[in-house]
Amino acid sequence: MKQMYGRVMVSTLVLALLSGCSRTPSEAGISSKSVALMSESAPAVAERKALSDSGAGDSMPDPKRADAQVDGRKLIYTANLTIAVQDIQDAAKKLESQLAEYKAYTASQDWYENSVSFEIKVPVEHFNALLDALGSKGKIRHKNVQARDVTEYYYDLENRVKNKRILVERYQTYLKNAKNVEDLLNVERFLNDATTELESLEGNFRGLVKQVDFATISLTMESQVQGTSGQPTLWERLRNLFVSFGSIVQTGIVIIVALIIYGIPLILVLALLWMLAFGRIGLVKKLFSLMSNRK
Numbered sequence: 006m007k008q009m010y011g012r013v014m015v016s017t018l019v020l021a022l023l024s025g026c027s028r029t030p031s032e033a034g035i036s037s038k039s040v041a042l043m044s045e046s047a048p049a050v051a052e053r054k055a056l057s058d059s060g061a062g063d064s065m066p067d068p069k070r071a072d073a074q075v076d077g078r079k080l081i082y083t084a085n086l087t088i089a090v091q092d093i094q095d096a097a098k099k100l101e102s103q104l105a106e107y108k109a110y111t112a113s114q115d116w117y118e119n120s121v122s123f124e125i126k127v128p129v130e131h132f133n134a135l136l137d138a139l140g141s142k143g144k145i146r147h148k149n150v151q152a153r154d155v156t157e158y159y160y161d162l163e164n165r166v167k168n169k170r171i172l173v174e175r176y177q178t179y180l181k182n183a184k185n186v187e188d189l190l191n192v193e194r195f196l197n198d199a200t201t202e203l204e205s206l207e208g209n210f211r212g213l214v215k216q217v218d219f220a221t222i223s224l225t226m227e228s229q230v231q232g233t234s235g236q237p238t239l240w241e242r243l244r245n246l247f248v249s250f251g252s253i254v255q256t257g258i259v260i261i262v263a264l265i266i267y268g269i270p271l272i273l274v275l276a277l278l279w280m281l282a283f284g285r286i287g288l289v290k291k292l293f294s295l296m297s298n299r300k
Contacts, residue, residue, distance in 0.1 A: 079159040082132050082220035084150045088143035089229045093121055096142060096226055103138060107131040112221075125222040132220040139224055146227065155213065162210050169203040 090096040100123070104110060109127035127135050140148065176196040183189040282289040 077156065077160075078154060079156045079217050080129075081153045081155055081216045082129055082151070083153070084132075084136055084220070084222045085147065086136065086139055086145070086149075086222060087147040087225040087227065088140065088145055089227050090143035091229055093119075093226050093228055097121055099142075100224075103142075104135075107135040107138070109135055109222075120225055120227040122226075123222075123224045125224055126219045127222060129218060129220050132222075136222060139222070143226070144229070155217070159213060159217065162206065162213060166203070166206045166210050169199060169206055173199045173203050 101111075104125065104127075107127055108131060109125055112124040112126050114124070115122045125135075136150070173196065176192060176199055179192045180189065180196055183192055280286060
């Protein structure tokens, strides 16, 4: 009952606010249908009103249209390039100055024994030029270029951010005109939820915009000396054989020394115990014979 009363009060507040902010219902964007919808929850009414006023739903370009395919497409470009160079250290040093010419930068780099890998971010307008310039630095061993179309998702996410921002602004207006504590708490709860959703959408949209504006090139530089078969030479095989034989001999010596140090004393102790218990002294034997005589 208390929740129902809160909803009625918030709806009444929304209706009064919208009526008081304009002279006529048509100027405020309120039709008879929207007035009837005030009996629903405040978030649903406010979001529908925000979508209606913004007209954002009609502004999203249709990706199936020819002009959208030519001018409005949003593509994420990625490339994988592997080249062989004479000197990896020298090529890596020259790379930084070369990237500056195309307003690009290295997001990460990994060094290995005979290669180095870079993740390069470059403005999409310089993508092809930089890719050709990097390919000319050495012999191309592998090259792959991809373009992922995210047009529909891009404009859908952009409109969701726009609509959610309008909704947050409308809740902020409701909050300023709240008449009592209960209305204030209800509108504040709706505002907090909408603000959280807006921040999440804005973060996703910013990340998508960055991917569209900056292409990614995964560059790997390898040494040209890597063309050998990788099989060990005869001298390396003989050396490995002698090393293995030496390891076996060392292991045998260690075992013999361990037996001498620990084995002989252990054998002597066991022999002494046997002699005391069952040998010439035979304490155990004497004990058993004594017990038998008593019986």
